Amino acid sequence: MIDLRVQTKLFIAIAANILLFIGVILFVIKPYFVEKSIEQDRAMTRDQIESVSEVFANHRLMLERTLVDWSVWTNVFDFVQGNNESFVEKNLGEDTLDNLGIGAMIFLDENREVVYSEFNQFYELDREAERTAFTNDLLRYVNSSGVKQSAVYGTDFGPVVFMSHPIFRNDGSKDQGGTLILIEKIGPDFMATMSAQAKTKLSISPLSHQRLTIERDDQFARVSLPLQSIYQDANWEINFSVKRTYYSNTETMLELGMFGLLVLGIGLLLTLFWTVNQIITKRLVEIVNELKGITKERNSRLRIRLNPGKRDEIEQMAISMNEVLDALEQTQKESLTRAFRDSLTRLPNRLAVEEVFMSLPESPRVIGVMGIDLDNFRRINDQFGQRTGDAMLTFFASRLMFYKEDGFVARTGADEFILIHPGWTVEELKIVANQLMRDLREWGLKQGMNHLTLSIGIDELTDPAHHTYEVMMARLDVVLHEVKASGKDNILSYQDIEDGSHYLQALEMERDLRHALRHDEFELYYQPIVSPQPFRVRGVEALIRWHHPQKGFVSPGVFIPIAEQLGLISDVGRWVLVRAITEMQAHAEHFDLFLSVNVSKRQILDGSFLEALEETLAMTDFPPARLHVEITESEVGGNVYELQQFIQALKAIGVKISLDDFGVGTSSLSYLQSLRLDIIKIDQNFVKGIPENKFDRALLEGLYQTFHTLGLDIVTEGVERPEQLAFVLEYSGSLIQGYHYSKPIPIDQLHHYLRKSVLTQI
Ligand code: C2E
Ligand code: CA
Ligand code: CA
Numbered sequence: 001m002i003d004l005r006v007q008t009k010l011f012i013a014i015a016a017n018i019l020l021f022i023g024v025i026l027f028v029i030k031p032y033f034v035e036k037s038i039e040q041d042r043a044m045t046r047d048q049i050e051s052v053s054e055v056f057a058n059h060r061l062m063l064e065r066t067l068v069d070w071s072v073w074t075n076v077f078d079f080v081q082g083n084n085e086s087f088v089e090k091n092l093g094e095d096t097l098d099n100l101g102i103g104a105m106i107f108l109d110e111n112r113e114v115v116y117s118e119f120n121q122f123y124e125l126d127r128e129a130e131r132t133a134f135t136n137d138l139l140r141y142v143n144s145s146g147v148k149q150s151a152v153y154g155t156d157f158g159p160v161v162f163m164s165h166p167i168f169r170n171d172g173s174k175d176q177g178g179t180l181i182l183i184e185k186i187g188p189d190f191m192a193t194m195s196a197q198a199k200t201k202l203s204i205s206p207l208s209h210q211r212l213t214i215e216r217d218d219q220f221a222r223v224s225l226p227l228q229s230i231y232q233d234a235n236w237e238i239n240f241s242v243k244r245t246y247y248s249n250t251e252t253m254l255e256l257g258m259f260g261l262l263v264l265g266i267g268l269l270l271t272l273f274w275t276v277n278q279i280i281t282k283r284l285v286e287i288v289n290e291l292k293g294i295t296k297e298r299n300s301r302l303r304i305r306l307n308p309g310k311r312d313e314i315e316q317m318a319i320s321m322n323e324v325l326d327a328l329e330q331t332q333k334e335s336l337t338r339a340f341r342d343s344l345t346r347l348p349n350r351l352a353v354e355e356v357f358m359s360l361p362e363s364p365r366v367i368g369v370m371g372i373d374l375d376n377f378r379r380i381n382d383q384f385g386q387r388t389g390d391a392m393l394t395f396f397a398s399r400l401m402f403y404k405e406d407g408f409v410a411r412t413g414a415d416e417f418i419l420i421h422p423g424w425t426v427e428e429l430k431i432v433a434n435q436l437m438r439d440l441r442e443w444g445l446k447q448g449m450n451h452l453t454l455s456i457g458i459d460e461l462t463d464p465a466h467h468t469y470e471v472m473m474a475r476l477d478v479v480l481h482e483v484k485a486s487g488k489d490n491i492l493s494y495q496d497i498e499d500g501s502h503y504l505q506a507l508e509m510e511r512d513l514r515h516a517l518r519h520d521e522f523e524l525y526y527q528p529i530v531s532p533q534p535f536r537v538r539g540v541e542a543l544i545r546w547h548h549p550q551k552g553f554v555s556p557g558v559f560i561p562i563a564e565q566l567g568l569i570s571d572v573g574r575w576v577l578v579r580a581i582t583e584m585q586a587h588a589e590h591f592d593l594f595l596s597v598n599v600s601k602r603q604i605l606d607g608s609f610l611e612a613l614e615e616t617l618a619m620t621d622f623p624p625a626r627l628h629v630e631i632t633e634s635e636v637g638g639n640v641y642e643l644q645q646f647i648q649a650l651k652a653i654g655v656k657i658s659l660d661d662f663g664v665g666t667s668s669l670s671y672l673q674s675l676r677l678d679i680i681k682i683d684q685n686f687v688k689g690i691p692e693n694k695f696d697r698a699l700l701e702g703l704y705q706t707f708h709t710l711g712l713d714i715v716t717e718g719v720e721r722p723e724q725l726a727f728v729l730e731y732s733g734s735l736i737q738g739y740h741y742s743k744p745i746p747i748d749q750l751h752h753y754l755r756k757s758v759l760t761q762i
Contacts, residue, residue, distance in 0.1 A: 006276065006280065006281055006284070007273065007276050007277060007280075007281045010272065010276055011269060011272070011273060014265075014268065014269055014272060015265075015269060018261070018262075018265035018268075018269075021261065021265075022258060022261060022262070022265075025254070025257065025258055025261070026258070029254075030254050033250045033253075033254060034247065034250055034251070034254075036246075036250070037244075037246035037247040037249065037250035037251075038246075038247055040246040040247075041221065041242070041244045041245070041246045041247050042221075044242055044245070044246070045214060045221045045223065045242045048198075048200055048223070048240070048242045049212065049223055049225060051198050051199070051200075052194075052198045052200070052202065052223075052225055052238060052240060053225065053229065053230065055194055055197045055198045056194065056227065056230045056238070057230055058197075059161075059184075059194070060150055060161075060163070060230060060231065062101070063102070063150075063161065063163045063182055063184065064150075064163065064165075066100050066102065066182065067163050067164075067165045067180060067182050068165060070105070070180055071165035071166065071167045071168065071179075071180040072165075072167075072168045072169075072170065073167075073169075073170060074169040074170045074171070075087055075091070076107070076167050076177070076180065077167050077168065077169045077175075077177035077178075078177075079107065079115070079116070080107050080108070080109045080110075080115045080167055080177045080178035081109070081177050081178075082109075082115075088116060088118075092105070092118050096118070097118060097119070097120040098120055101184075102120065102182050102183070102184060103119070103120050103160065103182075103183045103184045103185045104117060104118065104119045104120065104134075104181075104182070104183035104185075105117070105118045105180070105181070105182055105183075106118075106135065106138060106180075106181040106182075106183065107167075107178060107179075107180060107181075108142075108178050108179040108180075108181065109177075109178040110176065110177070110178055112139070112142060112143070112147075112179070114135055114139065115178065117131065117135055119131060119134075133156065134155060134156075134157065137155045137156065138155075138162075138181070138183070141153050141162070142164075142181075145233060147164050147179055148162065148164065148231075148232045148233045149163070149164060149165070149232050150162065150163050150164075150230075150231040150232045150233075151231050151232055151233035151234055152186065152227050152231050152233075152234035152235070152236045153233070153234070153235070154206070154235070154236075157185065158185065158186060158187060159186040159204055159236050160183050160184060160185050160186060161182075161183065161184040161185075161186060161231070162181065162182075162183060162231075163181065163182040163183075163184075164179050164180065164181045164182075165179070165180050166178075166179055166180075167179060167180050186204055186236075191203060191204060198240070200240050200241075200242070201240060201241075202238055202239070202240045203238070203239045203240070204227075204236055204237070204238055204239070205236065205237060205239055206235060206236060206237075207226055207227075207228075207234075207235045207236055207237050208224060208237065209224050209226065209237070210226065211226065212224070212225055212226065212229075216244065218244070218247070218248060218251070219243065219244060219248060220241040220242065220243055220244060221241065221242045221244055222239070222240075222241045223239065223240050223241070223242065224237045224238075224239055225237055225238045225239075225240075279310075279312065279314070280314065283307070283314050284314065286305075287304055287314070287317070287318055287321070290304045290305060291304065291321070294325070300325070300328060300329040300332050300333075301329065302325075303322045303325055304318045304321055304322055304325075306318055306319065306322070339351065340352035340355065342410075342411045344390060344393060344394065344411075345393055345394055345396075345397035345411050346397070347397050347400070347401075347409055347410055347411045347417070348408070348409075348410040348411075349410060349411055349412070350410065350411075350412040350413065352410055353408075353410050353412060353418055353420070353469065353473075354469045356408050356410070356420065357420065357468075357469040357472060358469065360420075360422055360467070365423070365462070366422070366423060366424070366425060366460050366461065366462045367420065367421075367422050367423075367460070367461040367467060367472070368407070368419075368420070368421045368422070368423065368424030368425060368426070368428060368429045368458070368459075368460050368461075369418070369419070369420050369421075369429075369458065369459045369460070369461065369472055369475075369476060370418065370419040370420075370421075370429050370432070370433060370456060370457070370458045370459075371412075371416070371417075371418050371456070371457045371458075371476040371477075371479065371480050372400075372416065372417045372418070372419070372433075372436065372454055372455070372456050373415060373416050373454065373455040373456075373480060373483075373484070373488075374392070374393075374396065374415040374416075374440075374452075374454060375452070375453040375454060375455055375488045375489055376453075376488075377389065377392070377414065377415035378414075378415070378685075380392065380449065380452070382688050384447070384449065388447060388449075391447075392440075392443070392444075392447075392452075393411070393415070395440075395443050396417065396436075396440060397409075397411065397417070399435075399436055399439045399440070400417055400419060400436070403419075403432045403435060403436065404419055404421065405421065406421075407419055407420055407421030407422070407424065408420045408421070418476070419432070420472075424460070425460050426458055426459075426460045426493045426495055429458040429460070429493075430458065430491060430493070433454075433456045433458060433491045434491065436454060436456070437453070437454050437456070437491075440452045440453075440454060441453075453488060453489035454489070455480060455483040455484055455488045455489065455490060456483065456490070456491040456492075457476055457478075457479030457480040457482070457483055457491075457492055457493070457494070458479070458491065458492075458493045458494070459472070459475050459476055459479060459493060459494040459495075460493075460494075460495070461475075475494045476494075478494065478497065479492050479493065479494050479497060482497055484561075485561050485562065485565055486509070486562060487509075487558035487559065487561070487562060488558070509559070509562050509566070510566045510568065512548065513559065513562070513563055513566065513568050513572070514568070516546055516548070517568075517571055517572065517575060521546055521547050521548065521549065522544055522545065522546055522547075522572070522575060522576075522579075523544075523545045523546075523547065523746065524542045524543070524544060524545070524576065524579050524580055524583060524746075524747065525542075525543045525544075525545050525744035525745055525746055526540040526541065526542055526543070526584070526744060526745060526746075526747060526750045527540060527541045527543060527737060527742060527743065527744040527745070528540055528737070528741055528742045528750070528753065528754075528757075529541060529594075529596065529715055529735050529736070529737045530735065530736055530737075530741050531733075531735050531736070532725060532728070532729055532736055533729060535757070536757075537591060537593060537753075537754060537757050538593065538594065538735055539593045539594035539595060539596055539628065539735075540584065540593060540594075540595060540596065540750065541596040541597075541598070541630070541737065541744075542576060542579075542580040542584070542595065542596065542597050542598070543556065543598070543744045544556050544560070544572070544576055545744075546559055560572075560600065564600050564601075564602045567602075569600050569602045569603055570602070570603055570606060570608030570609070570612070573599060573600070573603045573608065573609055573612065574608065574612040576597060576598075577597055577609075577612050577613060577616050578612070578616050580595055580597050581595070581616055581617075581620055581622045581627075582620065583747045584747075585620060585622050587750070587751065587754060588622070588623075588626050591754045591758065593626070593754075594626045594627070594628050594656070595622075595626055595627055595628065596628040596629075596630055596658060597627070597628070597629060597630065598630045598632075598660065599629050599630065599631060600632070600635065601632075601635040601639070604631070604639075604642065604643065604646045605639060605642055609629075609646075610646065610649055610650075613627075613650075613653065613655070614653070617653065623654075624653050624654035624655045625654050625655075625656070627655045627656070628655070628656045628657070628658045628678070628679065629650055629655055629656070629657055629658065630658040630659075630660040630681065631643075631657065631658070631659060631660060632660045632661050633659050633660060633661050633662050633663070633672075633683075634661060636659070636672075636675070640671075643675065644674075644675065647675055647676060647677075651676070656678040656679065657675070657676075657677050657678050657679070658677070658678065658679040658680075658681055658715070659672065659675075659677050659679065659680050659681060660681050661681065661683040661717075662680050662681055662682050662683055662703075663682060663683040663685065663686055663703070669706065669710075673710060677712060678712070678713060679712065679713045679714070679715060680707050680712050680713070680714050680715070681714075681715040681716075681717055681737070682700070682703060682714060682715070682716050682717060682734075683717060683718070684717040684718020684738070685718070686699060686700050686703070686716075686718075687700070687716060687717065687718045687719055687720075687724050687728075687738070688718065690723065690724045690727050690728075691723045691724070691726075691727050697727070700727070700731070701731050704731050704732035704734065708732065708733075713735070714732060714733075714734040714735065715734065715735045715736070715737055716728050716732070716734045716735070716736050716737070716738075717737050717738060718737075718738050718739075719736045719737070719738030719739075719740045719741075720738055720739045720740050721740065722740070724738075724740070725740055
């Protein structure tokens with residue numbers, strides 16, 4: 001899992017932006033609007049103050065007008081002078097004050113004595129005592145602060161508006177008859193009327209501030225308006241509040257706006273988070289994880305899973321990545337092809353077979369397989385040179401390419417090829433196999449090579465469970481092994497082996513071998529083994545020959561393995577032993593020679609050789625010390641116990657043990673040493689490259705040194721050329737067996753050879 005870097009970064013970036021936005025609103029936009037709204041609210045408050053002042057001023061004006069009307073009047077003048085008795089009766093009716101909108105009207109004479117007072121009914125000052133108290137209050141006020149034109153002063157009944165005017169005659173003379181006072185009670189009714197006119201709720205209270213004051217809170221501006229500005233004397237103020245509509249509206253608006261923005265921002269963030277996760281991060285992580293998987297599995301065929309429904313950039317990227325993977329796979333395939341190709345024949349090599357076999361079209365009904373070995377290729381290579389060997393391989397490869405059609409061919413070893421053809425059956429393969437044999441034989445004849453042969457195993461895999469490389473190779477191995485065991489130069493199918501039909505050939509061979517034993521078709525040839533300096537024949541190796549009545553000469557390399565398989569080797573072995581001892585007894589004595597006979601594994605294991613040996617030695621008086629038994633190195637592995645027993649038995653008899661074809665097998669030196677061998681015969685293949693091949697030279701030199709150190713006698717096989725002899729002489733005191741001295745020869749020829757060798761010191 002990867003950490004969600006992209007997402008987090010985006011998240012932070014956007015969150016930061018939203019915060020910045022909110023910051024701007026909070027510190028720039030909000031103050032601006034707030035200021036503006038405060039300004040607007042102030043203006044509104046000012047307007048309201050003005051309108052309240054106006055309402056009171058108008059009221060005073062109205063009172064003044066009434067006051068002037070009544071006080072500049074001769075009737076009133078006379079009345080306060082005591083000369084107009086009927087004034088009250090005539091002018092002050094029950095409803096007069098009410099109609100005038102005045103609370104009380106009080107007439108004073110020149111000495112400020114109350115002449116008459118009239119009260120509005122609504123003032124509820126009905127009782128005489130109350131009126132007297134009110135009037136006394138008034139007089140006390142007038143006497144203490146002088147007669148004011150206008151005032152508001154507090155009484156026991158609450159504040160009242162006080163208005164006064166001197167009383168004059170109508171004619172304009174300056175004589176003041178007294179003073180007329182108008183009173184208006186500032187009660188709930190009065191305030192209600194004023195509030196209605198000022199269009200705001202007004203209240204009155206004793207003066208607390210000398211000046212106009214405005215106190216603001218979030219909601220309201222509370223105004224205290226002193227009445228001094230309107231009345232000459234007033235210790236009262238009017239209170240009212242103006243709602244700060246603009247301010248609170250702005251505040252609410254901004255708060256709402258910010259809240260909305262926050263909600264929007266969070267919503268946006270979540271949406272973004274989800275979207276980025278859904279369409280980007282999640283899929284990117286998926287792709288990354290898939291890529292990791294592909295890297296881990298190292299399987300070039302894996303691809304990122306695509307999402308064909310989506311056609312966005314990420315999908316495009318995934319497609320591009322797959323294209324890169326395609327290209328990589330292609331490159332890999334190409335380099336594999338290069339690694340999988342044999343440079344000489346240009347055919348794919350063994351490594352490619354598995355690859356190809358795995359990538360065969362989906363379960364074909366049948367897969368035809370053919371394994372081919374070029375018989376004795378090594379010998380041909382040695383005998384005719386590597387160039388010819390190469391030419392033979394190239395030629396053969398070209399024939400395979402020619403016949404393969406849409407199958408597949410590969411060179412799986414130095415002289416091994418394989419042909420795979422889905423759909424071909426054994427019959428079809430056999431036709432090609434025969435054709436290949438014919439082609440090679442003809443080519444060989446043109447090159448002056450007599451009998452080029454092939455070992456071919458074929459197989460048809462019909463069971464899909466067998467359609468694997470391992471099964472295919474295993475079955476092919478079995479067939480090819482059978483072909484070689486039956487003497488090479490043959491075509492066998494796995495099916496032949498399964499139904500036993502290949503034994504028909506073997507049966508034929510068995511019959512022939514039995515016939516050969518009875519009819520004396522075998523003969524022994526002897527090949528001298530010599531010590532070169534000074535020259536002396538030290539011994540001979542008995543090598544069997546078969547003159548087949550129809551087939552002519554059959555090589556022991558071919559029929560010995562078959563005889564072994566058929567269980568006839570013990571009979572053959574017994575024959576060889578008896579014949580060799582009988583033929584060689586005299587010569588061995590006379591020329592002081594040892595006699596070397598070959599024994600195969602089977603003879604060792606079934607005890608037949610020991611039995612035959614004891615019998616023969618008892619029958620003849622051949623000295624056991626002159627007898628050497630050759631055990632083939634490649635056969636020695638396994639059956640360690642039996643082999644040790646065998647060797648012990650031979651030692652007990654006094655027979656010597658020779659290890660044949662050393663270097664072909666893979667036995668370790670320490671193991672060989674434990675076998676207590678007497679002689680090691682180094683396989684002819686080591687000598688072949690001498691002296692040209694540096695590697696062979698080093699190898700042989702090393703072997704000589706090792707065996708010398710181990711105190712073993714050595715026979716070097718296959719010495720053909722003087723240079724080879726020179727090399728052996730230089731590096732060892734090895735005995736020598738090879739065409740340089742003599743091929744295997746019949747007994748009478750050997751007799752001549754031995755005589756001559758003694759006489760002439762060849
Ligand atoms: P081997 O025991 O290694 O015998 C030596 C083989 O090398 C012989 O082949 C011999 O002809 C050949 N040879 C010797 N000197 C040279 C040389 O200088 N150049 C070349 N190119 N070849 C040389 P041969 O006689 O065909 O025998 C083949 C094999 O058959 C023997 O190999 C041996 O394993 C087996 N064999 C022969 N006779 C008997 C036998 O009586 N019993 C058993 N069990 N196996 C036998
Ligand atoms: Ca031998
Ligand atoms: Ca040998």
